[in-house]
Amino acid sequence: MIDPHIHYRLRAGLPAGTAAPELPDEPNPVVILVADKDTAVVQSDSGARFPTLGAFPTGPAARIIERCAPWHQIASWQGRPVLALAVESDDLDQMAEAADLKREDFRSLHLNISEVELGLLGRAIQIVDWYATSRFCPACGAPTAVPEGESVARCPACAHDQYPRLAPAMIVAVVREGKLLLARAPRFKGAFHSVLAGFVEPGESVEECVRREVFEEAGLLVKNIRYFGSQSWPFPHSLMLGYTAEWDAGELRIDEEELEHADWYGADELPPVPSELSISGRLISWFRETHG
Ligand SMILES: [Zn+2]
Incomplete structure (x- = not known):
């Protein structure tokens, strides 16, 4: 087992x-x-x-x-x-x-x-x-119960189920001509730069989310989106799905509501970045190893 x-x-x-x-x-x-x-x-x-x-x-x-x-x-x-x-x-x-x-x-x-x-x-x-947070049914207000062996809070009155929530989010390393796109967001603690990330919207595939977020945050189109790996992150209930992608078209134009700064960096000129304990750090290490 x-x-x-x-x-x-x-x-x-x-x-x-x-x-x-x-x-x-x-x-x-x-x-x-x-x-x-x-x-x-x-x-x-x-x-x-x-x-x-x-x-x-x-x-x-x-x-x-x-x-x-x-x-x-x-x-x-x-x-x-x-x-x-x-x-x-x-x-x-x-x-x-x-x-x-x-x-x-x-x-x-x-x-x-x-x-x-x-x-x-x-x-x-x-x-x-x-x-x-699931002791009562959000649909009808009745107290819920947990069936034997299942992680679900079930409403005995209307059968509404509340499972533990998971919010998928994508995180992507975008590469253009041997350089990696890194950005600094106001929400980051400390002065480090990282790769772009964003939550998947209802109705969207993760690849569509990658394309949308990179376009919204940086004004770029990407191609050759490939799965890299994933990481659970319980704040509050994220599942981070890592991807790599190649720049396809467009010039860098950042969404100033989301980002303070962004630029392309070669493997030997990276700014302070997250540690390899996070999937963002692992994506950046991947870039260093493959483009150094
Ligand atoms: Zn109910």
Whole structure:
């Protein structure tokens, strides 16, 4: 089986008063604690592991675990169930202290944890957010219920389904005569330049989105659009689809509402760019390797 194996099960909490929180008949679960939508706890020494339930055997942290319900079983990984728990921010501080864990947010963890762990954490954040925001039907207002084994909040009155949301977005490296198009947007934190990106509109293919966004933001037509790779990004629920493309026609004319600056850069003259942890950084590395 693929590891981690992604699946979903809504589970009741542990019985109150459980001194050693081992679940009966299954390995000690990995626990991903989520507070304020983007905060988790990892063990402080490695900076790279989620705790297991056994890290909270007694005391205040165990009591917090006991009242955390429902639990979201989001995957199986290395032979253990992976449970996501939504906790209050204060509770998270208490749990971190009790189990000698370090509290960190998703963005800072980016540097320290594996892609598998990052994926599980992103899934935990999004599943917890989906559950918290789908308790009532948006069509008729009735309370929803989650069917066994499915990540869907179903309305018993009108059958409306709310799945966890995913918003596809494209990100594209456009190359013209050995130079890469890079732009700086006001929304970027820091002074770096990156490749163009934008959300896919309803009714649009991703390739159509690539053509539209590049034309809208930079006034250019592109050709030879090719899939590069993808990355999940849980803020709030993006799926970044990476592409490469070649300039076809038009001169650079930026949309000043979207971009502050854009230009063509050779592989040996790149401005500060995002790290390779992001798909934008990986696209720029691809350019450096193929056009350097
Ligand atoms: Zn309904």
